[in-house]
Amino acid sequence: xxxxxxxxxxxxxxxxxxxxxxxxxxxxxxxxxxxxxxxxxxxxxxxxxxxxxxxxxxxxxxxxxxxxxxxxxxxxxxxxxxxxxxxxxxxxxxxxxxxxxxxxxxxxxxxxxxxxxxxxxxxxxxxxx
Amino acid sequence: xxxxxxxxxxxxxxxxxxxxxxxxxxxxxxxxxxxxxxxxxxxxxxxxxxxxxxxxxxxxxxxxxxxxxxxxxxxxxxxxxxxxxxxxxxxxxxxxxxxxxxxxxxxxxxxxxxxxxxxxxxxxxxxxxxxxxxxxxxxxxxxxxxxxxxxxxxxxxxxxxxxxxxxxxxxxxxxxxxxxxxxxxxxxxxxxxxxxxxxxxxxxxxxxxxxxxxxxxxxxxxxxxxxxxxxxxxxxxxxxxxxxxxxxxxxxxxxxxxxxxxxxxxxxxxxxxxxxxxxxxxxxxxxxxxxxxxxxxxxxxxxxxxxxxxxxxxxxxxxxxxxxxxxxxxxxxxxxxxxxxxxxxxxxxxxxxxxxxxxxxxxxxxxxxxxxxxxxxxxxxxxxxxxxxxxxxxxxxxxxxxxxxxxxxxxxxxxx
Numbered sequence: 317x318x319x320x321x322x323x324x325x326x327x328x329x330x331x332x333x334x335x336x337x338x339x340x341x342x343x344x345x346x347x348x349x350x351x352x353x354x355x356x357x358x359x360x361x362x363x364x365x366x367x368x369x370x371x372x373x374x375x376x377x378x379x380x381x382x383x384x385x386x387x388x389x390x391x392x393x394x395x396x397x398x399x400x401x402x403x404x405x406x407x408x409x410x411x412x413x414x415x416x417x418x419x420x421x422x423x424x425x426x427x428x429x430x431x432x433x434x435x436x437x438x439x440x441x442x443x444x445x
Numbered sequence: 446x447x448x449x450x451x452x453x454x455x456x457x458x459x460x461x462x463x464x465x466x467x468x469x470x471x472x473x474x475x476x477x478x479x480x481x482x483x484x485x486x487x488x489x490x491x492x493x494x495x496x497x498x499x500x501x502x503x504x505x506x507x508x509x510x511x512x513x514x515x516x517x518x519x520x521x522x523x524x525x526x527x528x529x530x531x532x533x534x535x536x537x538x539x540x541x542x543x544x545x546x547x548x549x550x551x552x553x554x555x556x557x558x559x560x561x562x563x564x565x566x567x568x569x570x571x572x573x574x575x576x577x578x579x580x581x582x583x584x585x586x587x588x589x590x591x592x593x594x595x596x597x598x599x600x601x602x603x604x605x606x607x608x609x610x611x612x613x614x615x616x617x618x619x620x621x622x623x624x625x626x627x628x629x630x631x632x633x634x635x636x637x638x639x640x641x642x643x644x645x646x647x648x649x650x651x652x653x654x655x656x657x658x659x660x661x662x663x664x665x666x667x668x669x670x671x672x673x674x675x676x677x678x679x680x681x682x683x684x685x686x687x688x689x690x691x692x693x694x695x696x697x698x699x700x701x702x703x704x705x706x707x708x709x710x711x712x713x714x715x716x717x718x719x720x721x722x723x724x725x726x727x728x729x730x731x732x733x734x735x736x737x738x739x740x741x742x743x744x745x746x747x748x749x750x751x752x753x754x755x756x757x758x759x760x761x762x763x764x765x766x767x768x769x770x771x772x773x774x775x776x777x778x779x780x781x782x783x784x785x786x787x788x789x790x791x792x793x794x795x796x797x798x799x800x801x802x803x804x805x806x807x808x809x810x811x812x813x814x815x816x817x818x819x820x821x822x823x824x825x826x827x828x829x830x831x832x833x834x835x836x837x838x839x840x841x842x843x844x845x846x847x848x849x850x851x852x853x854x855x856x857x858x859x860x861x
Contacts, residue, residue, distance in 0.1 A: 317755050332756050336746040338700075357846035361698040361789045365687035367749050390701075391749045 318393070320374065323400045324382045333378045339363045340371040340385040367391055369409040373401075446642035448553050468634060469513075469641035474648050477674035478506045480828055481666060483653050483689060484681040485509025487518040487629070488806060488813065490636035490647075491821020492679060492828070494552075497643035499822070500829035505645045506675070508668060510652035514633025517683050517813065520751070520783035522706050522740040524719050524730065525815040526563045526624035528590050530579050530856040533839040534792060535586040540836055541819025542623065548818055554635030556627050557733065561718045563624035564593075564602060566768070568613040568724040575855055576619045583621070593620045602718055606770050613725055613767060626719060626730055626738075632817055656693045656803070663693075663802040679804045679828050684749065684784025686807035695798050697807065698845045699786040702743040704811050705753030707761070707780040709772075711735030720768060723855070727764025729772075736778060739765055743785060743811060753782040785810050790850040795824055795837040804828060805842070 318331040345351040345359055364370065370390050375383045387396045387405045396407045407414060447453070447466040457465060480496060482489045485507045496502045507513075525545055527538035549556050567573040576592060583590035595607040598618050607615045641647055648670070655667040656678070665674035680689050684701045712735050721728035727741045741761035744754050758780060766773045788794060788808035793816070795806050806824045809816065823834040833841065844850055 331754065353846050353848070357848075358696075361845040362696050363698065363700055365697070365700050365747065365786075367688055370747055372746065388746075390747050393748060393750055 318395065320386065320395065321398045322376045322379060322382075323384050323398050324380045325376065329376070329379060333376060334374050335377045337373045337375055337383065340373040366409065369396070369407070369411075369414055371405050371408075374398075446638065468638040469647050471649065472646045474506065474651065474668070474670050474673055475504075475646065477665070478646070479504040479675065480677045480679065481505075481673060481675040482507045482679050482681060483666065484516075484683065484685075485511075485513045485637075485647065485649065486516045486681065486683060487514060487633050487636065487817040488683075488809075488820045488824070489679075489681040490514070490633055490640055491817050492681060492806070492824045493645045493647075493821075494636045494640040494643070495822045495825035496829060497640055497645050500825055502829055503644040505640075506673065507640065507645060507647050508651045508653055508666065508673070509647070509649050512649050513637050513647060514630060517783040517785065518629055518633045518817075520706070520781050521629055521814040522728065522730070522738050523626045523629050523732070523814060524563065524624070524721075524728065525558070525627055526621055526719070527588050527815070528563070528565065528579060528583050528619060528621045528624070528856065529853055530582050531851050531853060532582075532586060533851050534853050534856070535583065535588055536836050537793075537819055537823070537840070538816060539586065539588050540823065541816045544818035544822060545627065548627075548632075548635070552635035552639045554631060554638060556631045556635055558625065558627040559733075560623050560625040561730075562601065562620060562622045563719040563721060564598060565619045565621075566598075566605075566615050566720065566722040566724070567617050567619075568615060568722065570616070572724055573616050576617065579856055580619050583619075588621070589623050590619055590621050593618050602716065602720055604715060604769055604771060605720065606768060611767065615768075624719065626732075627814075628733075629814060632814075636817075636821070653689065653692075656800075658693060658800055658803075661799070661801055663800050677802050677804070677828055677831075679806060679824060681806045681824070683807065683809065683813065684786050686786050686805060690798075690805065693798070693800055693803060695800065695803075695805075697786075697794065697805065697842070698789055699794075699808055700747055701749060701784050701786050702746070703748045703750065703753050703782040704740070704743045704785045705757060705761075705780060705782040706738065706740035707758065707777050708732070708739065709737040709775045710778050712737065712775065722764060722768060725764040725767045727761050727768065729765050729769070737765075737772065737775065739777075743787065744782075749784055751782050751784060753780065785813075787811070789845070791853040792851040793820070793840055794842050795820070795827065795833065795840040796842040797833065798842065 319328045493507045527542040529535045567576045580590045652669045657664040690697045716731040719730040787810040794808040823837040826834040
């Protein structure tokens with residue numbers, strides 16, 4: 317069960333209040349008239365499917381009903397940050413501490429390593445306030 | 446290969462069953478093969494088996510990072526059916542069903558295929574229209590299928606709640622009599638043993654770490670046990686296909702999600718058939734040893750952890766209790782999750798790629814098990830001939846750019 321921090325309600329709520337809505341930060345082709353089938357297909361159907369850090373859109377469907385983004389590890393399921401629409405993530409797959417972590421996961425197969433990191437800044441600060 | 450028979454069983458009884466031959470070798474990788482199959486699940490092993498037996502390609506390796514049939518093959522709900530809506534999908538799954546019928550004989554291995562039929566329930570008028578349309582489409586494609594009334598359903602599966610007191614009363618169902626279940630482990634082991642007996646090297650605990658590609662042509666794979674050469678590589682890695690594709694510089698329209706299932710404590714025989722419902726969204730059958738095998742949809746988010754979430758379990762069991770109120774006090778024994786690679790149109794990808802000699806067989810979503818022999822057969826034909834088999838051709842990756850999608854969301858049975 318995820319406990320998800322809604323950046324609008326400013327509260328942790330249970331997973332069942334939310335719905336995942338796929339990859340975040342997808343951009344619709346800017347010039348639809350001059351977009352090739354290849355580009356349309358890529359936009360409509362092709363998604364990142366990483367083992368590791370993933371930015372995804374969720375909706376607080378039975379709460380404030382607003383969309384927001386989550387940065388989540390798809391292997392450990394750890395939620396690293398949540399942020400409102402229109403903002404950019406502060407943690408990405410290229411962040412130094414993440415690169416190190418992913419290396420460790422690949423080496424030992426990394427299936428079910430669950431557990432929040434103590435330095436998980438954004439979430440822990442919000443919880444304690 | 447030592448053939449299994451009644452006589453063999455008696456003979457080995459005198460030796461206290463201590464002298465049975467191992468089912469397959471555990472060979473050292475050779476330097477080069479004609480064909481490499483990446484992924485030792487049901488589909489990969491079936492591909493290797495048909496390659497060697499039917500298409501005479503004997504210098505084949507199956508590379509598996511874990512152990513044989515330890516992935517999704519070991520984590521599914523064993524249902525076999527072919528009542529799909531579109532012609533392309535109907536042909537593929539029915540080809541598979543035809544192979545299932547003779548599979549135990551063919552492999553000399555009891556895969557416990559049991560044609561006990563499948564019911565797809567309808568709970569709304571729209572469900573019934575969809576069911577009628579699908580049954581008509583099935584019959585046009587030569588797939589046995591009929592619409593049955595609640596009274597007929599009661600005869601087929603007496604414990605189903607067909608009363609009007611249900612929250613979602615059952616209005617009817619589609620009924621495919623030739624559908625059923627098979628023993629998933631036996632399918633993997635049977636194909637492994639068959640492939641091995643035809644000279645296929647099954648390389649377990651061997652992980653592909655990269656592809657050797659030059660001038661847009663595949664030359665082999667890098668593994669943790671050294672480089673292995675081959676000019677034809679077929680990737681059949683289910684949930685990990687996206688990761689493999691990335692190594693080869695290819696993008697696939699896949700998302701990997703956990704799909705979970707659960708089994709109950711063993712009960713006396715109570716279910717005759719497989720019962721599925723799109724509307725309340727659950728499916729259940731009873732295994733030969735008595736436990737209820739229960740499944741539903743995928744977790745909505747992307748994930749590679751082979752486990753599921755509690756909300757999905759709760760939702761699944763709500764659906765089962767809606768259909769069979771008497772199961773409300775049955776205890777669940779265990780739960781598991783497999784990683785399924787879902788496609789935007791709920792149909793698989795069997796395709797060449799822009800890298801010459803590199804093929805992908807993936808995107809089976811929640812419905813791969815039933816396709817095991819058929820998928821292996823048409824994929825083997827494609828690898829052997831270098832041209833996609835006519836049944837596999839519509840499932841090319843090109844369809845996501847041409848728009849020729851095969852939209853099977855309804856008939857796939859569960860949401861994905």
